[in-house]
Amino acid sequence: MLRKNPAVWSLLGIVVAVICLYFLPSWWLFWCLTLLICTSFLFLRFTIVEEGTAKAVMILGKFSKIIFQWEDHWIDTDWSIWKKQKEGEEREKGSENKIEKRVWGRILGGSWIYFWPFQKIHQYKHRWTDIRLKDSRMEVEFHEEDGFGHVLLKPAVYAFKLTAVETKPPERIPVDVLFLVTLRITNPYSFCFIAPPTPIEDILARVSAEARALVTACLIDDLLQLKGASLWKLLTEAKVIEDTLQKWGVQLAEKGIEIKEINLPPDYQKAAASGQEQRLRAKGTATQTIGAMVAMIAEATGQDVEVIQGEFQNPEAAFKKYEKLIQVNLDFIQRHMAIDGDAFIDIRTQNPFLDLLALWKKIPDGKGMPGSNKSSAGSESDKIKGKKENANSPENDPKGPLPEHLKKELAKWEDKHKKP
Numbered sequence: 001m002l003r004k005n006p007a008v009w010s011l012l013g014i015v016v017a018v019i020c021l022y023f024l025p026s027w028w029l030f031w032c033l034t035l036l037i038c039t040s041f042l043f044l045r046f047t048i049v050e051e052g053t054a055k056a057v058m059i060l061g062k063f064s065k066i067i068f069q070w071e072d073h074w075i076d077t078d079w080s081i082w083k084k085q086k087e088g089e090e091r092e093k094g095s096e097n098k099i100e101k102r103v104w105g106r107i108l109g110g111s112w113i114y115f116w117p118f119q120k121i122h123q124y125k126h127r128w129t130d131i132r133l134k135d136s137r138m139e140v141e142f143h144e145e146d147g148f149g150h151v152l153l154k155p156a157v158y159a160f161k162l163t164a165v166e167t168k169p170p171e172r173i174p175v176d177v178l179f180l181v182t183l184r185i186t187n188p189y190s191f192c193f194i195a196p197p198t199p200i201e202d203i204l205a206r207v208s209a210e211a212r213a214l215v216t217a218c219l220i221d222d223l224l225q226l227k228g229a230s231l232w233k234l235l236t237e238a239k240v241i242e243d244t245l246q247k248w249g250v251q252l253a254e255k256g257i258e259i260k261e262i263n264l265p266p267d268y269q270k271a272a273a274s275g276q277e278q279r280l281r282a283k284g285t286a287t288q289t290i291g292a293m294v295a296m297i298a299e300a301t302g303q304d305v306e307v308i309q310g311e312f313q314n315p316e317a318a319f320k321k322y323e324k325l326i327q328v329n330l331d332f333i334q335r336h337m338a339i340d341g342d343a344f345i346d347i348r349t350q351n352p353f354l355d356l357l358a359l360w361k362k363i364p365d366g367k368g369m370p371g372s373n374k375s376s377a378g379s380e381s382d383k384i385k386g387k388k389e390n391a392n393s394p395e396n397d398p399k400g401p402l403p404e405h406l407k408k409e410l411a412k413w414e415d416k417h418k419k420p
Contacts, residue, residue: 047121049110052154054081054188056122057105057114064119065103066188069110070153077101079189080249081153122192123147127201131159131180131260138178138260151188155253158183158200159260160208165215173220176263179211182256183245190249199248207257210238224262232257297322 047067049055054068068075072084076098085091105112114121126148132141140161158181164174181204185191196202214234215223226234232255235241241252294312298305301322312318319326 043115043117045114045116045119047112047114049112050150051110052152053150054153054185055112055150056188056192058120058122059118063122063189063193065105067103067105067112068153068188073153074100075103078187080187121149123149124192125198127198129159129201129204130157131178140178151185151191153185153188155182155184155256157181158204160204160211162208162212162215165212167215167223168217168219171219173268174265175215175220175223177211177215177223178260178262179208180258180260181207182253184251184253185249186251187249190247195248195250199250203245203248203250206244207235207241210235210241211257220264223259226259231259293326297325300325 047055049067049069052070054066054070056066057064066075066079068081070081073081074084075081076095078098079101080095080098082092082095082098105114123146125144125146127142127144129140129142131138133139140159160179160181162175162177162179165177166172166174183200183203191199214226214231218226235257245252294305294308297303298308301308308318311321
């Protein structure tokens with residue numbers, strides 16, 4: 001009771017002082033007070049608690065109390081720290097039935113006193129990893145500090161990196177993934193005495209295990225999209241988030257897990273760049289092919305290219321409207337693109353007309369097509385007109401005449417779609 005209630009000690013001190021003043025001679029009282037003051041300087045210690053931090057005070061090796069300094073925050077009887085609610089605000093979730101605890105020993109601001117060697121400040125080994133910018137790259141940096149005497153209450157960002165983790169089979173691409181984790185310590189007692197000896201390091205190890213399992217269950221395209229809320233939702237369902245962190249007095253910030261960067265091996269980076277180049281080239285091919293078709297329809301019908309493009313915003317209806325015209329000129333469109341040399345479409349299906357429709361859908365909103373503005377409409381039309389006159393000329397057709405089997409397939413399709 002005496003240890004837990006400093007007011008009792010203060011009262012006893014006053015009583016002893018009054019007795020001494022009444023019964024002891026003045027010279028004897030002088031020497032007693034002098035000895036007491038000198039002795040107090042030998043055993044009295046001061047400690048500064050910085051803003052947003054806390055310290056654990058021990059008495060003869062046993063936990064005594066938590067002292068902390070954080071404006072607009074209070075501590076309950078379980079040593080959890082909560083934010084004070086302002087007028088009109090609701091209490092922080094989880095603090096509704098908590099009782100505020102008064103902690104004695106504060107002198108001024110963040111300074112506290114304790115009596116050595118009976119009282120000591122708890123110290124522990126602090127190990128953590130964060131990121132540093134080195135040579136224009138983000139690198140994970142490891143830190144270790146013995147005799148760490150305080151607990152950081154404010155949110156802090158930590159980092160860990162998964163190296164050469166394979167994505168989901170059958171893809172199995174080894175990737176390096178850098179994660180950022182934002183943690184806040186809510187209960188210094190649980191953090192210091194219930195969590196493992198190196199709390200932050202153990203928490204990052206457990207979170208990284210869950211993150212590794214997540215990476216191995218994703219294809220590379222899915223992994224590249226796992227950012228923000230989607231990643232947070234998947235990892236917060238893990239047991240390490242729901243149970244372990246709460247028991248250890250640590251809280252994961254809202255959306256506090258994110259992927260900072262994903263690195264592919266050099267060979268895969270080259271392959272990805274090559275694939276992107278091919279996709280861009282294919283898009284250019286589709287753009288030129290459809291541009292030629294739109295210009296051809298505009299020339300045949302006497303309409304502006306912009307009008308035809310507007311109709312093709314609904315491609316199914318537009319293809320149906322100009323079906324006969326496209327059928328007649330389908331062979332010409334192929335040859336025109338063959339002469340251009342980089343956008344030839346070799347039709348090998350049973351339905352070349354649908355191939356053109358699929359090709360049109362590769363181009364969003366018809367943007368970037370030849371003849372997409374009036375200034376180029378005339379030149380595109382002239383270009384097609386000039387090429388159409390000699391489209392069947394062998395010297396102008398680097399691929400030669402249309403193969404017989406393709407002519408037969410085209411004839412079958414045209415017969416099938418002729419109107420009665």
